[in-house]
Amino acid sequence: MLLGWYCQTNDIFALCGPDCSARKTINTASPSEDVNMSKKVIEVSQLVKEYDGRPAILDGVSLSIGAGEFVTVYGKSGSGKTTLLNILGGLDKPTSGDVVIDGESIIGFTEDELSRMRLAKVGFVFQDFNLLMDMTVRDNVALPLKFSGNHNLGKVDELLTKFDIAPISGDTVSRISGGEAQRVAIARALINEPKIILADEPTGNLDEDNSRIVVETLQVVARDFGTTIVLATHDKELADYASSIIYLADGKAIFKTPILS
Numbered sequence: 001m002l003l004g005w006y007c008q009t010n011d012i013f014a015l016c017g018p019d020c021s022a023r024k025t026i027n028t029a030s031p032s033e034d035v036n037m038s039k040k041v042i043e044v045s046q047l048v049k050e051y052d053g054r055p056a057i058l059d060g061v062s063l064s065i066g067a068g069e070f071v072t073v074y075g076k077s078g079s080g081k082t083t084l085l086n087i088l089g090g091l092d093k094p095t096s097g098d099v100v101i102d103g104e105s106i107i108g109f110t111e112d113e114l115s116r117m118r119l120a121k122v123g124f125v126f127q128d129f130n131l132l133m134d135m136t137v138r139d140n141v142a143l144p145l146k147f148s149g150n151h152n153l154g155k156v157d158e159l160l161t162k163f164d165i166a167p168i169s170g171d172t173v174s175r176i177s178g179g180e181a182q183r184v185a186i187a188r189a190l191i192n193e194p195k196i197i198l199a200d201e202p203t204g205n206l207d208e209d210n211s212r213i214v215v216e217t218l219q220v221v222a223r224d225f226g227t228t229i230v231l232a233t234h235d236k237e238l239a240d241y242a243s244s245i246i247y248l249a250d251g252k253a254i255f256k257t258p259i260l261s
């Protein structure tokens with residue numbers, strides 16, 4: 001059953017430009033009071049990933065991430081950031097080790113079970129924008145609801161308002177700005193209320209200002225929705241926006257405290 005995966009692959013990030021009014025929304029967000037951050041939604045133990053007998057890309061990585069935490073995975077190119085995120089999202093299987101998502105080990109899951117898990121619990125955000133260009137903003141945001149059988153259209157309106165894209169909800173995506181498109185993608189990643197957002201270099205194609213806005217937006221998502229954010233980046237400055245940093249090098253994970261915290 002690939003439908004769940006299909007819509008999840010089209011969850012992309014959105015951000016606004018420095019002059020966009022949505023920035024105000026981002027900066028005035030207040031912390032959610034009912035997020036139990038001590039509840040672990042991602043637990044990884046002794047994760048190993050090897051390809052063809054070469055030195056392991058991930059060589060015994062263990063970590064746990066709580067609800068509403070915003071964590072960056074930082075490391076140089078080839079250090080295994082994408083590999084780790086793909087394993088967390090059930091897109092790739094480890095050579096050994098365990099991955100527990102929201103209390104359930106996904107290691108023995110079938111493809112169908114993984115697809116259902118992704119649809120229910122994980123939103124993906126990628127560097128390139130996979131929005132459906134000929135569809136309206138509103139339909140892009142609502143699309144994952146069709147695959148999940150959820151008909152909570154009120155949630156669509158809530159997110160359109162939250163990210164200041166309600167005024168353009170009837171526009172086709174091909175006609176909106178890059179910044180607006182990225183906000184659409186954030187809303188879409190959140191529509192099924194995933195516990196986790198996995199963002200793989202979501203700022204890779206963006207200038208400095210917009211990159212910062214994306215990361216600030218993800219901070220807000222973690223605070224206001226209690227969503228756990230795992231963001232891969234090779235940008236040290238952006239990595240420092242997180243509540244904690246997982247630094248990958250030589251197959252090992254080293255935990256660092258961000259300098260901004």
Ligand SMILES: Nc1ncnc2c1ncn2[C@@H]1O[C@H](COP(=O)(O)OP(=O)(O)OP(=O)(O)O)[C@@H](O)[C@H]1O
Nearest residue numbers: 051057075076077078079080081082083084201234
């Ligand atoms: N399917 C594969 N087969 C063989 N090697 C692979 C495969 N996928 C990834 N690798 C290797 O695993 C290593 C880690 O790749 P990965 O994409 O996770 O790194 P990354 O930290 O995300 O890098 P980047 O910052 O460039 O995106 C690389 O050396 C890569 O060549």
Ligand SMILES: [Mg+2]
Nearest residue numbers: 081082083200
């Ligand atoms: Mg990568």
